[in-house]
Amino acid sequence: MAAAVYILGMCVALLCGALLARGYRQSRHRLLLWSAICFVGLGITNALVFVDLFMLPSVDLHLLRRIVAGISMLILVYGLIWDSE
Amino acid sequence: MLIDGFALGFVATTSLVAAMFFLRFWVRTRDFLFMAFAIAFAFQAVASAYMVVVGNPNRVRSWIYAVYLATYLLLLFAILRKNRRARR
Amino acid sequence: MFPDAQPTSSDVDRFILEEIDSVPHLEGLLLLWRSAPKHCTAEEISKQLYVPLNQASSILDDLLRRGLVSRGSGGQAVVYDSGSDTRNRLIEAVDRTYRRELIRISGMIHSKPSAGVRAFADAFRFRKDRD
16 A cells, blocks of 8 residues: 555656646746656655665665655755745 | 654745745746645645644645645646636 | 627627736737737737736737637747637727726736636636637
């Protein structure tokens, strides 16, 4: 069940990232660029959790997960503060 | 580990900030999609904070998975609802 | 969609809410509409509207992207795209309304959520065709 939630989370985040990336290509508003990067990063984070817990149990990826999540959120907040007018 | 707590706290705080921005966007646009994002990020903040308190982030309680699932479904619902309207 | 009907004031408002990002955008569009079929460059727009050149260029880019204006052959100048009669009548109504109700229209434009926020919401539409 947990695995399914992480996979779904990855899919939803990547979907949002893809839609925002397409929107950025059309409208060039930077808010969409930063948001797209963030959602792709959160999707990668979910994928890393899945890999960490279910595919490579001997490897500890949790610090990498934290870093990717933290950078993604930092980019989003940067975009929200500077580019949402 | 302190650095893990720091990282979780960082994600919790930035998620809370993001949630507040999305809440403000919802107030201005009344677009439910922004409310869905606000809820999703608010929950991410709560879940991250919870993981700090609990101390063992790899085995969290089932309710956290259930609520994450609900927020993902809420986002998908908001996106589909927006497109159902647009096709009218 | 009744192509022969006159645009109503809610048509005008809806057009402004959907397509116009700022007051200089509206004035740029109306300037081009009134000057048609004369082409205008960003410099000319910048001078007429008293806005900096980069803002005038970005306005022209936005109008181009929305299909409201088109580029002249081989140059930087743009002209109002008068291909659609329905839209011509709509812009004429917008022009009349803006001249009569300047304060209300600019107030309406200023109270819109910013273009970036709207673009964010629009990004989640799978298909961009509107009515």
